[in-house]
Amino acid sequence: MRLFGLTLTTLAATAVAFTALADGHTKALEGAVQARKASMSTIGYHTGLLGAMAKGEAPYDAAIATAAAENLAAAASMNRIVFWIEGSEQGAIEGSRAKPEIWSDAAGFEESAMALETAAAAMVTAAGTDLESLRAAMGPVGKSCGDCHKAYRGPRN
Amino acid sequence: MRLFGLTLTTLAATAVAFTALADGHTKALEGAVQARKASMSTIGYHTGLLGAMAKGEAPYDAAIATAAAENLAAAASMNRIVFWIEGSEQGAIEGSRAKPEIWSDAAGFEESAMALETAAAAMVTAAGTDLESLRAAMGPVGKSCGDCHKAYRGPRN
Secondary structure, three states, X not given: OHHHHHHHHHHHHHHHHHHHHHHHHHHHHHHHHHHHHHHHHHHHHHHHHHHHHHOOOOOOOHHHHHHHHHHHHHHHOOOHHXXXXXXXXXXXXXXXXXXXXXXXXXXXXXXXXXXXXXXXHHHHXXXXXXXXXXXXXXXXXXXXXXXXXXXXXOOOO | OHHHHHHHHHHHHXXXXXXXXXXXXXXXXXXXXXXXXXXXXXXXXXXHHHHHHHOOXXXXXXXXXXXXXXHHHHHHOOOHHHOOOOOOOEOOEOOOOEOOHHHHOHHHHHHHHHHHHHHHHHHHHHHHHOHHHHHHHXXXXXXXXXXXXXXXXXXXX
16 A cells, blocks of 8 residues: 555656646747737838838838848848747647648748748848938848748638 | 808818828827737747746746847837837826836936946847756846836826
């Protein structure tokens, strides 16, 4: 009985440790999803500032446009290994809209993410030049957003 | 009457235009507040990853620590002119916790923000070196967060 009791205690302790580990892992994945949302908000905000100038909804201001482009480029070029953690796809973690293709087609996803990095880097120079340059640089930025969302973002939750 | 009618129309049109402008400006300020929250989330997420390793809650991993530090540094060094727009202080814009001192003591705020930039830049090197270096670099990161919040962040809304 004592042995049985000990075994049960050990089993229970193991189960608790495993649950804690699983909880910790789920928390890590939930954190990554929230961090991705924050990253997308940052990208969206700065793209929105540039887009408003491109569309004539806001006056063109070289300093603000450059700042927005710099921040867009900084957000786009963040290291992705801490954001796109396997197991955080849509359906697995609440709020996630990540398609499994992000991991099953990792090379394609990387290429898609690099398209924004490249477009944002070009925008840094263009944004401070003049409104025409900013407008021309908006195309690749918008295209990279749309292409990536089409291929790797699931429907609204 | 016709003149009076025209005048009223003109006044009404002016009022509409002014409201649209005011609405646009409020939207811009609301957008800035949301962008700041996203930025703080990004800073918090990466600081959290580093802090978990420092406290032994997560295993030390040089690659993940470096990625987190790089992203923290990128977020900390974003151009602040598009985030901290005057008029977006607590009480003026919903959700804002920005104290008016951010603008009335702009030099102090800049110094405070630079403290995080400096601490995050040091973390980029430290994080990939070893756990002891990472731990040592956490102090200035945490201090810069706390100092800035104490001086420039208002109470919970």
